[in-house]
Amino acid sequence: MHESVAAFAIATLLLGLGALLVHRWHFPPLAAYLLLGLLLGGLLDVESLEPLPSLGLLLLLFSVGLEFGPDRLQQMSGRVLRAGGWDALALPIGALLGLALGLDWKGALLLGGVMYVSSSAVIVKLILDLRRAANPESEVVLGVLVFEDLLITLVLVAVQGGTGSSYLAVAALVGVFWLLLRLGGTWLSQQTQRLSDELVLLLGAALVSGTAVMLHAVGASEAVAAFMCGVLAAGLGLRERLEHLFGSVRDLGVALFFLTVGAKALGLLGALGPVAVGLSTLALLIKLPLNFKGGQVAGLSVRRSYFAAAYLVPRGEFNLILGALAMQQGYPLVGQVAVLLVLVSIPLGSVLMRFAPSWYDRRRR
Numbered sequence: 001m002h003e004s005v006a007a008f009a010i011a012t013l014l015l016g017l018g019a020l021l022v023h024r025w026h027f028p029p030l031a032a033y034l035l036l037g038l039l040l041g042g043l044l045d046v047e048s049l050e051p052l053p054s055l056g057l058l059l060l061l062f063s064v065g066l067e068f069g070p071d072r073l074q075q076m077s078g079r080v081l082r083a084g085g086w087d088a089l090a091l092p093i094g095a096l097l098g099l100a101l102g103l104d105w106k107g108a109l110l111l112g113g114v115m116y117v118s119s120s121a122v123i124v125k126l127i128l129d130l131r132r133a134a135n136p137e138s139e140v141v142l143g144v145l146v147f148e149d150l151l152i153t154l155v156l157v158a159v160q161g162g163t164g165s166s167y168l169a170v171a172a173l174v175g176v177f178w179l180l181l182r183l184g185g186t187w188l189s190q191q192t193q194r195l196s197d198e199l200v201l202l203l204g205a206a207l208v209s210g211t212a213v214m215l216h217a218v219g220a221s222e223a224v225a226a227f228m229c230g231v232l233a234a235g236l237g238l239r240e241r242l243e244h245l246f247g248s249v250r251d252l253g254v255a256l257f258f259l260t261v262g263a264k265a266l267g268l269l270g271a272l273g274p275v276a277v278g279l280s281t282l283a284l285l286i287k288l289p290l291n292f293k294g295g296q297v298a299g300l301s302v303r304r305s306y307f308a309a310a311y312l313v314p315r316g317e318f319n320l321i322l323g324a325l326a327m328q329q330g331y332p333l334v335g336q337v338a339v340l341l342v343l344v345s346i347p348l349g350s351v352l353m354r355f356a357p358s359w360y361d362r363r364r365r
Contacts, residue, residue, distance in 0.1 A: 003045075003048060004048040004049065007044060007045050007046075007048045007049055008049060008052075010044060011044060011046075011049060011256060011259055012252075012255075012256075014036050014040070014259075015029075015032075015033055015036065015255045015256070015259060018032035018033060018035070018036050019032060019033075019255075029255070030121075030122055030254075030258050030316065030346050031343075031346040031347040031350065033255050033258035033259050033262065034258050034259075034261065034262040034265075034342065034343055034346070035262065035343075036259055036262060037258065037259045037260060037261060037262020037263040037264075037265070038262045038263070038265060038343075039262075040259075040262075040263055044263065046259065046260040046263045046264070049256050049259075049260060052252070052253050052256045053253060053256040053257035053259075053260045054257070055209065055253050056250060056252065056253020056254040056255070056256055056257040057223075057226075057253070057254070057257045057317070057320075057321075058208055058209065058212055058222065058223075058226040059208065059226070059246055059249060059250035059253055059254070060121055060250060060253075060254050060257070060317055061223050061226035061227045061230070061317065062208050062226045062227070062229055062230040062233075062246070062250075063121070063230060063243065063246065063250055064120050064121060064149060064227060064230060064317070065226065065227040065228060065229060065230020065231040065232075065233070065234065066230040066231075066233055066234045066238075066239050066242060066243060067120065067124060067230075067234075067239075079140070079297070079298040079299050080139075080140060080143030080144065080146075080147070080298060081143075081147070082294070082297045082298060083140050083143065083144050083291075083294035083295060083297060083298040083308075084143065084144045084146075084147030084148070084294070085147075085294070086290050086291070086293050086294035086297060087116075087144050087147070087148065087287065087290055087291055087294050087312065088116065088147065088148075088151060089290055090112075090115055090116040090283075090286055090287050090290055091112045091113065091115075091116040091151070091155075092112060093112070093115070093286060094108075094111050094112035094113070094114065094115030094116055094283065095108045095109050095111065095112030096108070096112075097111065097112075097115075097279065097282075098110075098111035098112060098334075101275070101333070103331065103333075103334075106159045106329060106331075107326065107329070107331040107333075107334060109155060109158060109159055110155075110159055110322050110325065110326045110329075110331060110334045111279070111326075111331075111333075111334045111337065112155075113152055113155045113156075113318070113322045114283070114315075114319055114322050114323065114326075114334060114337050114338045114341065115279070115282070115283035115286070115337070115341075116148070116151075116152070116287075117148050117149075117151075117152045117315065117318045117319060117322075118144075118145065118148060118287075118312045118313070118314060118315060118316075119314045119315050119316025119317060119318070119319070119345075119346070120145045120148070120149055120316075120317070121254075121316055121317050122314040122316045122346055122349070122350075123141065123145060123311055123312065123314055123349075123353075124142070124145070126311075126314070126349075126350060126353050126354075127141070127142075127311070127353075130353065130354060135304075135307070136300060136304050137295065137300055137304040137305070137307045137308040137311065138311075140294075140295060140298045140300060140308055141308050141311045141312060144291070144294065144308075144312065145312075149227070149318070152318050152322075153223075153224055153227060155322075156223055156224055156321070156322075156325075157224060159325065159329070168218075173211065173215065173224075173225065173228055174228065177228055177231070177232045177235075180232065181232065181235040181236070188236055189236045189237045189238070192236060192238060197241075197245055200238075200241065200242070200245060201245045201246070204233065204238075204242055204245070204246065205246075207229055207233075208225075208226050208229045211225040211226070211228075211229055212225040212226055223318075223321050261320055261339070261342075262343075265339040265343070271332075271336070272336055272340065273336075275333065276333055276336040276337050276340060277340070279333075279337045280337050280340045280341050280344065283315075283337070283341055284313065284341070284344070284345060284348070287309070287312060287313070288309045288310075288313075289309075291305075291308055291309040291312045292305050292306060292308070292309040293305075294308070295307075295308035295309065303360060306356065306360055307356050307357065307360070310349070310352040310353055310356040311349075311352075311353055313345055313348060313349035313352055313353075314345050314346050314348075314349030314350065314353075315338075315341045315342050315345045315346070316342060316346065319338045319341055319342050320338060320339070320342060322334070322338055323335045323337075323338025323339055323342075326338065
């Protein structure tokens with residue numbers, strides 16, 4: 001038996017126990033996965049778990065693209081765009097802080113992205129788990145998340161490599177997908193409806209992983225590739241079917257991904273300094289008034305704007321991508337801020353989202 005099977009058995013058992021503990025309090029298990037990784041440290045050979053963690057990340061970003069397909073982009077109202085504009089001010093503020101700390105433009109842009117982007121995966125799951133999808137603030141928050149994902153995708157393209165081939169590859173991918181939806185979307189949708197679930201699952205996995213490999217080969221971001229594949233699939237009317245087919249595989253891969261991130265972050269956080277702690281704290285604080293103001297310009301009441309600001313606290317998948325990219329390009333400070341933000345903001349945001357209504361009402365009384 002291959003040694004990776006034993007590592008997989010131990011990892012999934014620990015992840016299952018962690019998920020069992022947090023599910024009792026209706027919290028997302030991602031924070032537990034990260035903390036387990038930190039606690040395990042070097043006790044578990046996380047490298048032997050590959051490629052499942054990497055595939056889990058790709059499928060997570062594919063699912064984010066599914067949630068924010070062309071149909072939902074067209075539904076974005078002016079009030080959502082205004083709220084997204086206020087929220088997006090965190091990006092240039094973070095970039096300016098990076099420049100003030102001596103980072104070059106790429107490092108500063110990565111820091112701005114880390115301080116700006118919230119976690120679509122965590123927030124959407126929390127909204128569903130807490131049964132607040134029909135609340136007025138949830139519509140605004142989901143629209144802001146669409147805005148964030150699109151903007152941070154552009155940031156990834158800008159800092160990924162900067163070569164002409166990488167920009168050309170991303171532009172070509174967007175162009176091909178747009179043509180498929182524009183010229184053959186109806187026909188492709190009809191054809192895929194006739195395929196068995198097994199075949200759709202295999203073809204979808206090949207599309208996501210193959211597109212990611214091609215873009216990575218030319219220096220572009222595989223994260224952008226997975227996200228765009230999700231947008232394409234949503235445009236073909238496959239959102240519900242692919243969510244059903246990929247959901248369990250994605251959840252397993254994502255759990256292993258966050259476990260490995262936590263294990264690898266132990267050494268990174270060991271050299272944590274006051275600057276990284278200060279930037280992480282500022283990142284958590286700076287978005288609260290911006291998103292409160294965004295909720296108000298979107299037409300929400302003071303109470304609902306307060307909730308919207310609380311909902312957008314958690315950071316997650318894109319922060320880890322930006323942090324890993326920062327480490328690869330020689331910006332350890334940005335990597336530390338990214339990991340620390342994820343570790344702190346997911347449990348903090350989960351508590352805020354769950355108890356914000358009762359805290360606000362008690363305060364008003």
